[in-house]
Amino acid sequence: xxxxxxxxxMIDIDKFSATKLNSDPFEFMVLPGFLKTDxxxxxxxxxxxxxxxxxxxxxxxxxxxxxxxLIQQLEGDEFRHAVEQKFKLDLTGRPTMITVRGHTDETDxxxxxxxxxxxxxxxxxxNETWHESAxxxxxxxxxxxxxxxxxxxxxxxxxxxAFKRSDNSWHGHKPFVGERKALQLNWVLDEQVKRREQKxxxxxxFFKKLFGNKEYNG
Numbered sequence: 747x748x749x750x751x752x753x754x755x756m757i758d759i760d761k762f763s764a765t766k767l768n769s770d771p772f773e774f775m776v777l778p779g780f781l782k783t784d785x786x787x788x789x790x791x792x793x794x795x796x797x798x799x800x801x802x803x804x805x806x807x808x809x810x811x812x813x814x815x816l817i818q819q820l821e822g823d824e825f826r827h828a829v830e831q832k833f834k835l836d837l838t839g840r841p842t843m844i845t846v847r848g849h850t851d852e853t854d855x856x857x858x859x860x861x862x863x864x865x866x867x868x869x870x871x872x873n874e875t876w877h878e879s880a881x882x883x884x885x886x887x888x889x890x891x892x893x894x895x896x897x898x899x900x901x902x903x904x905x906x907x908a909f910k911r912s913d914n915s916w917h918g919h920k921p922f923v924g925e926r927k928a929l930q931l932n933w934v935l936d937e938q939v940k941r942r943e944q945k946x947x948x949x950x951x952f953f954k955k956l957f958g959n960k961e962y963n964g
Contacts (some may be wrong), residue, residue, distance in 0.1 A: 750877050756785050759828050762906070767832055768897075769889050773910040775832070776899055780870065780906035781816075788812035790903070793872055793927060796848025801930065817839060817844055822866075829933075830864060833910050840865060840933045845852040847879045850881065850926045857889050858920035860911045865933045867915075868908045871901035872927035881922030882906060888918045 758780055765777045781789060788880060792810025796802060804817055821842045829835050860867055869883070876882070884895035885907075899907050909915055 755890060756782055756789065756819050757781055757814075757825065759825060762825075763828050763832065764866065764922065765964060772885075772912050772915040773833060773896070774885055774905075774915075775779045775908050776897060777906040777908075778902070779904055781904035783904075785812065786903060789816055789874075790872060790874065791899075794848070796927075799847075799849045799851040799854060800849055801845040804846050804922065807846055809846075817929075820844070820870075826933075829908070833866060835865070835910075837865070837933050839852050841937050843932045845930045847926065847928045847930070848920075848943075849924060851923050852921045852953060855881070855919035855921050856881075857886065857916055859889070859915045859917075860932075861911060862911070863935050865935065866910055866931075867906065868898075868906060868930070868931040870929045871899075871905045872899050872903050872929070873925070874903050875900045876900050878922060880920040882940055883917055883919045885909070886916035888914075892918055892920065901928060 762777060762780060763776050766774050773929065789812050792813040794802075794804075794807035794809045794813065796807065808816070811901055821844070826837055881901060883899045884892060885895060885897045886892065887894045887900075899905065909917075
């Protein structure tokens with residue numbers, strides 16, 4: 747079987763490479779149209795069914811073939827090289843970790859920077875329309891004020907947000923309760939971090955499925 751290249755498939759690596767990297771107040775980029783238009787229907791069809799809020803490890807979900815192919819391409823060497831060139835760093839030997847969300851609740855969106863174990867964070871959105879003022883991720887100048895933002899990202903299908911984790915990579919969004927589909931891709935420091943984070947997300951996912959969001963908020 748012939749292995750297709752990224753350019754022929756799910757993601758637009760040329761557009762990614764050509765998109766400006768912002769440096770103020772931290773390194774980030776926003777790219778609508780990161781997913782190839784002619785593949786969107788297949789990806790939406792194969793997005794896993796998630797009924798609870800929370801982040802779920804991708805390998806614990808029932809993902810369809812197109813969504814699995816997207817994950818494979820995001821974790822592939824060609825895209826990693828593009829990310830390295832964009833952010834001027836070496837990700838050789840750094841593991842990837844992918845989690846998926848289908849819903850958010852009132853506890854999501856609080857201002858944070860991501861843990862120091864993460865190197866790069868990427869969010870890809872899968873919502874076909876977004877008319878809400880809430881649920882739009884804001885990239886912030888500080889950890890104090892959600893309204894003091896430099897960019898606001900509409901979580902519409904095919905949009906990518908990528909940033910380098912730092913002590914001032916503050917971000918958050920106004921609480922939104924309901925369906926809000928996203929994939930998060932991280933490059934992390936080492937395999938120990940990946941195993942620990944996957945276990946943490948897996949335990950959280952188990953209890954959310956067992957008790958529902960109102961009974962368990964780990």
